[in-house]
Amino acid sequence: MIRTANIVGAGIGGLTAAIALAQRGVHVRVFEQAPELLEVGAGIQLSPNAMKVLIALGLGEALHEVAFEPNSAVIKNGHSGKAYVSVPLKGIASRVFGAPYYHIHRADLQAVLQNKALEAGVEIALNARVESYDEAGFSCVERADLSVGADGVGSVLSAQMNPDQPVQFTGQIAWRGAVPTAHLPTGLVPPDATVWSGSGKHIVTYYVRGGDLVNFVAVEEKSNWADTSWTSQGDLSDLQNVFDGWHSTITMLLAASTQVNIWALYDKPELKKWVDGSVALLGDAGHPTLPFMAQGAAMAIEDAYILAQCVAVKSTLNEALRTYEILRKPRTKMLQSKARKNADLFHSRGSFGGLLSKAKLNVARCLPSKLAMFPFNDIYKYDATKIDF
Ligand SMILES: Cc1cc2nc3c(=O)[nH]c(=O)nc-3n(C[C@H](O)[C@H](O)[C@H](O)COP(=O)(O)OP(=O)(O)OC[C@H]3O[C@@H](n4cnc5c(N)ncnc54)[C@H](O)[C@@H]3O)c2cc1C
Structure with a gap:
């Protein structure tokens, strides 16, 4: 039905959409503002719902070769290292969630x-x-049947489509870095996705590149952020001061770091429009998702597959884009909201976060794995490749 598509943004969402559309016979052109495709953002967690799409696109083997499979997802006290919650993942995620x-x-x-x-x-x-x-689509480039805005949280296309819904700073910044495992004492960092939580801040640690690198993402509340750039190089000694006195795993990891980058975290309310004529938004451009559920990229990946499927099976572009919006809005809204709430949990605020900080909740060892996974069922079981149109 459509033969050509233009995509703005060669990030995770834009490239996934390009592959899914091209595999359905669409001629795709991607327009990326950067002079080269370099990702500075260290690691990313890909949950089973995202992996189901990537496997369906034929990327399973290539990703397996460069991935690290964590034993569990764990929330710990950032000072004592006491584990509050532990959800087993290795081997089990494939069995329970299908990837x-x-x-x-x-x-x-x-x-x-x-x-x-x-x-x-x-x-x-x-x-x-x-x-x-x-x-007719994107100005300044040769027009296409479909135009996709996958230009991220600072999307100019989203701003044009929803001029009264500007992006807002959340009062939080994220520091990201990676340290070679060989530079750390053996076994210092557990082979899990670990959230080390504390008052007004937290840090997440996990391995990437088959275990050769330890990735960290540290989030700090900061109301007076004056830097207007989306990312910038950070000062390591500032970061070390922020986590001074924390568990020795964290202080030793940060002491071994040589470089860190900072992301200001931005959010938007539910956007009124994702679609305008032949232009559709996708990923963070349509629904910026805070990193506290590790689901922003997963949502962009699901969007990409479903958009391509809608375009392939619906008889008009209008119907395809309407179906895409109807299928994706409730799920992405649910994830945006869960991610916002998790800041309370990780920063020891609110009722659940308060319980965590008082260490009254210790389910790490007492929950059977099926029950521990319950909160993730709706998120990880979802299979964008099996949606019935
Ligand atoms: C600290 C942190 C940790 C995270 N961890 C996870 C995680 O573990 N798991 C997870 O699923 N998600 C995670 N996320 C979220 C995830 O990174 C984003 O949701 C995801 O990158 C969104 O993909 P996207 O393709 O929509 O946008 P982006 O990845 O931002 O890509 C947008 C692309 O568009 C380009 N662009 C922008 N404007 C223009 C323009 N006008 N013209 C041309 N090109 C343009 C940009 O250069 C960029 O290449 C995290 C986010 C942060 C900040």
Whole structure:
């Protein structure tokens, strides 16, 4: 039904959509503002719902080669190291949710996506910033039947479509870095996805690149953030001061770090419009998702597959985009909201967070794995590749 698609943004969502559309016979061009495809953002957790899509696109083996499979997802007290909650993942995620739970370096994920996109015949234009759209699609580029805005949380296309819903700083910043495992004492960092929680801040640690690197994401509340850039290089000594006195795993990990980058965390309320004529938003452009459920990229990946499927099975573009919006809005809204609430949990605020901080909740050893996984059922069991249209 559609023969050509233009996509703005060669991030995780844009590249996944490019592959899914190209595999359905659409000629796809991607316009990326960066001069080269480099991901500075250290690691990413890919949960089973995201992996089901990536496996369906033929990326399972390539990702398995560069991934690390964590034993469990664990929440700990950032000072004492006492585990409050532990959800087993290794081996079990595939059995219970239908796909593995992986940790991957973002550069590795981007390379795997880019290779597959090129193999599928996708054209990627670099140094190609798109500023706006009109009724025929993106201004300044050759028009296509479908135009997709996958230009991330600071999306200019989303801002044009929803001018009265600007992006807002959340009062939180994230520091990200990675340390070679060989530079750390053996066994210092547990082979889990570990959230080390504390008052007004937390830090997440996990391995990537088959265990060769330890990735960390540290989040700090900061109301007076004046830097207007989305990311910038951070000062390691500032980060070490923020986590001074924390568990020795954290202080030793940060002491071994040589570089760190900072992301200001932004949010938007539910957007009124995702679709305008032949233009559709996807991923963070349509629903910025805070990192506290590790689901932002997973939602972009699900969006991409479902958008391509809608376009392939519906008889008009109008119907395809309407169906896409109806299928995706409730789920992405649910995840946005859960991620916002998790800041309370990880930063020892609110009722559940308060319980955690008083260490009254210790389910790490007493819950059978099925029950421990219960809160994730709706999220991880979802299979975008099996949606009935
Ligand atoms: C600290 C942190 C940790 C996270 N951890 C996880 C995790 O573990 N798991 C998970 O699922 N999610 C995680 N996320 C969320 C995840 O990173 C995002 O949801 C995901 O990257 C969104 O993908 P996207 O393709 O929509 O946007 P992006 O990845 O932001 O890509 C947008 C692309 O568009 C390009 N672009 C922007 N504007 C233009 C323009 N005008 N013209 C041309 N190109 C343009 C950009 O250069 C970029 O390449 C995390 C986020 C943060 C901040």
